[in-house]
Amino acid sequence: MRSFLIQGASALHTGDAEGAIRTPAQGTDVRVRDGLIAEVGALAPEPGEAVVDARDAVLYPGWVNTHHHLFQTVLKNVSAGQGVPLMPWLEAVPYRYGPLIDEEALTVAATLGLAELLLSGCTTVADHHYLFGAGVGHDPASVLFGAAESLGARFVLLRGGATRTRSFATGEHPPMPHESLGQMLGSLDDTARRFHQPGGDAMRKVVIAPTTPFYSSTPDELRELARTARRWGLGLHSHLSETTDYVRFAAEKWGMRPVHWCAEHEWIGPDVSYAHMVHLDDSEIALCGETRTAIAHCPQSNGRLGSGVAPVQALHDVGAVVTVGVDGAASNEAADMVNELHAAWLIHRAVKGAHAQPAEQLVHWATDGGARALGLTQVGRIAAGMQADLALYDLNHPRYAGHHELATAPITAGGGAHLRRVWVAGREVVRDGAIPGFDLPMWLARARRVVQRLQQRTGVIA
Numbered sequence: 001m002r003s004f005l006i007q008g009a010s011a012l013h014t015g016d017a018e019g020a021i022r023t024p025a026q027g028t029d030v031r032v033r034d035g036l037i038a039e040v041g042a043l044a045p046e047p048g049e050a051v052v053d054a055r056d057a058v059l060y061p062g063w064v065n066t067h068h069h070l071f072q073t074v075l076k077n078v079s080a081g082q083g084v085p086l087m088p089w090l091e092a093v094p095y096r097y098g099p100l101i102d103e104e105a106l107t108v109a110a111t112l113g114l115a116e117l118l119l120s121g122c123t124t125v126a127d128h129h130y131l132f133g134a135g136v137g138h139d140p141a142s143v144l145f146g147a148a149e150s151l152g153a154r155f156v157l158l159r160g161g162a163t164r165t166r167s168f169a170t171g172e173h174p175p176m177p178h179e180s181l182g183q184m185l186g187s188l189d190d191t192a193r194r195f196h197q198p199g200g201d202a203m204r205k206v207v208i209a210p211t212t213p214f215y216s217s218t219p220d221e222l223r224e225l226a227r228t229a230r231r232w233g234l235g236l237h238s239h240l241s242e243t244t245d246y247v248r249f250a251a252e253k254w255g256m257r258p259v260h261w262c263a264e265h266e267w268i269g270p271d272v273s274y275a276h277m278v279h280l281d282d283s284e285i286a287l288c289g290e291t292r293t294a295i296a297h298c299p300q301s302n303g304r305l306g307s308g309v310a311p312v313q314a315l316h317d318v319g320a321v322v323t324v325g326v327d328g329a330a331s332n333e334a335a336d337m338v339n340e341l342h343a344a345w346l347i348h349r350a351v352k353g354a355h356a357q358p359a360e361q362l363v364h365w366a367t368d369g370g371a372r373a374l375g376l377t378q379v380g381r382i383a384a385g386m387q388a389d390l391a392l393y394d395l396n397h398p399r400y401a402g403h404h405e406l407a408t409a410p411i412t413a414g415g416g417a418h419l420r421r422v423w424v425a426g427r428e429v430v431r432d433g434a435i436p437g438f439d440l441p442m443w444l445a446r447a448r449r450v451v452q453r454l455q456q457r458t459g460v461i462a
């Protein structure tokens with residue numbers, strides 16, 4: 001791959017925890033060669049080198065979205081799921097519609113969800129897909145990895161699923177698909193052999209991710225899954241303590257806090273990440289810090305479902321790895337990392353005061369933090385030798401006029417991202433706010449047909 005120079009950015013955020021913002025006086029030019037960042041500084045073009053004009057723009061590492069459910073892209077704003085908290089929402093939306101997600105619905109949902117993420121500057125997506133088992137009729141891993149490859153995104157399959165399912169099933173509500181532990185392990189083995197790349201620069205990874213530790217498998221199976229993941233060199237992921245229901249369930253059934261119970265079942269450590277963790281006590285926060293366990297913070301979904309605000313600063317302060325995810329579009333209504341960070345910036349200040357939550361720290365969590373949690377050690381920072389996953393935000397828009405501090409303007413100003421370019425491993429995947437070669441009208445028409453079909457199947461429309 002030829003080299004190119006991104007030259008003249010108004011500011012650059014490296015993704016690091018400290019001293020992350022570089023100004024033009026410090027040099028904001030980035031040379032990309034063979035998919036890697038070759039140099040950062042005040043650089044002149046080499047003879048014949050292509051130059052990307054980055055004036056009036058700011059350069060960030062691409063976002064790493066650590067928790068998503070792409071299939072929910074076709075389940076946004078379902079009216080039965082409005083105005084209810086997590087459990088009735090699960091029943092009304094993912095458990096109601098999940099069994100109806102066929103190959104066409106998943107293909108459309110994954111493609112448009114990934115496109116939406118790319119158009120917010122997100123270059124790595126970790127998708128928690130949990131529709132596996134009898135009756136599914138297609139291979140979700142092939143569909144998801146295929147959609148990511150077609151758009152050029154780095155993709156981590158958080159391979160969910162359940163050996164037993166909380167059944168909201170009735171005559172008219174089919175049950176969620178589920179499988180035996182043997183089927184789950186066999187399928188995981190096959191998926192990992194086909195798709196998993198072990199390196200810190202992987203384009204594809206597989207993580208073992210039962211849907212929830214409490215409800216998706218037995219305690220013995222959970223321990224078996226943790227041991228299998230470590231034997232195979234795969235990470236571990238699940239949902240945890242999203243609402244007070246988790247805390248109450250663990251207290252009543254086992255007389256323990258959820259994080260301590262998971263730790264007893266070997267589900268703790270630097271290879272484990274949990275989505276949400278809204279309701280933690282001080283001992284759980286300390287344990288996550290000691291063990292370098294990661295959180296996928298999903299502030300918009302937690303706000304949308306009224307779940308609360310996760311103690312991410314406290315987790316960060318004791319050494320836990322904080323990352324950011326958008327969660328499924330059915331409890332967010334969008335899949336936009338800039339929106340997510342803008343919301344986080346506001347929500348933590350609303351709760352803790354104006355001193356809380358610097359925007360620079362959010363960028364660090366959503367880039368380097370996410371990459372480390374996923375084992376992508378060569379992703380998430382702008383430094384020589386790292387993967388060239390980069391997003392160049394154009395500031396030529398009324399929204400950014402008048403900003404004195406440009407480096408964090410895309411986060412503090414919020415709203416839809418204005419992307420001049422996005423690259424994954426040095427390959428251009430977004431140019432001037434669009435995905436080259438992507439037939440958006442065709443995909444939108446297919447999405448409308450999928451939504452109509454789902455509404456007919458569930459009797460919402462005739």
Ligand code: ZN
Nearest residue numbers: 239275327328
């Ligand atoms: Zn989730």
